Amino acid sequence: MMLVERVLSGDIRAAARLMRLADDRDPAARAQLAALFPHTGRAHIVGVTGNPGAGKSTLVDMLVKVFRSKGKTVGVVAIDPSSPFSGGAILGDRIRMQRHAEDPGVFIRSLATRGHLGGLSRSTSDVVTVLDAMGFDMVLIETVGVGQDEVDIVRNAHTSVVVLVPGLGDEIQVMKAGLLEIADIFCVNKADRPGAERVLAELETIQRIVTPDADHAEIPILKTVAARNEGIAELADAVLTHGDAIRTSGAWERRESTRLADVIHSVLRERMTAEFEARMAELERTSDLSRRLLARDTSPYEVAADLLAALLPSAPPQGD
Ligand SMILES: Nc1nc2c(ncn2[C@@H]2O[C@H](COP(=O)(O)OP(=O)(O)O)[C@@H](O)[C@H]2O)c(=O)[nH]1
Ligand SMILES: [Mg+2]
Incomplete structure (x- = not known):
């Protein structure tokens, strides 16, 4: 086969x-x-983002249990900032993942952060395509809320859960990371810690400032203690309710179009970059590119225009 x-x-x-x-x-x-x-388009893609140590992996693990108990199959993409090499998740994550190892209704894939531009969101969307085509009902993506790649990944989810914890500078966490615009659900985890009420109050203020629209009717604010499995059922319900709401409002299709356009961009960006680099290496080999540049026999502008013309014959000369 x-x-x-x-x-x-x-x-x-x-x-x-x-x-x-x-x-x-x-x-x-x-x-x-x-x-x-052609076999994709059914999975509900959920981004879970927040600072390292906020409890995202713990939350995702608990959410998997709740969704499984509702008969839903779950794929997980865990993006691991701690490991620049291989798909190695940190020890705690490995133990959590093993809990679901016997369950064919759960598939967990860990991705290491990569250096190259757009590489992470590209890898993530490829994994999502595979999981969606396999028929997983839910696809949960865990990622830290820093870096353009990570923010893009969460922005492109159907439902974005922003996880905050007490004692980290509170509402600043949301504002600074630019996560306010992308949050569909706020989750205040570690609600067993002092200061949780203050974070909640600040989020409520933010919620009142944000103008409700089709995509953000009213951003739910939930309180969880992931380590003790408290508030997880409510969080899972909020995720499913949001999925239903955007399916009805048409926001689902809008988000899906944006996400797919982003996939096109990242595939193109990667292939074009690789193509240009190969051709520049070729120029270096065959025509001493650096020497000609240093001697001012040619300019970076002309070289770029020539490379572009070779790859895109219809591009206007010097048209940048
Ligand atoms: N006190 C407390 N600790 C928690 C809670 N949720 C997770 N933790 C702990 O916080 C640490 C980091 O959790 P983890 O899920 O790995 O965070 P991540 O980096 O966001 O994925 C672990 O030791 C968890 O057991 C919570 O609600 N309360
Ligand atoms: Mg984690």
């Missing part, structure tokens, strides 16, 4: 293999992802 068919039949090993190929930017993966795409 072809890899795509195996993925569609729910073969976990095939899915993991395709995710690895995609992560390695193997050209074969592109055709496979394209073949999977």
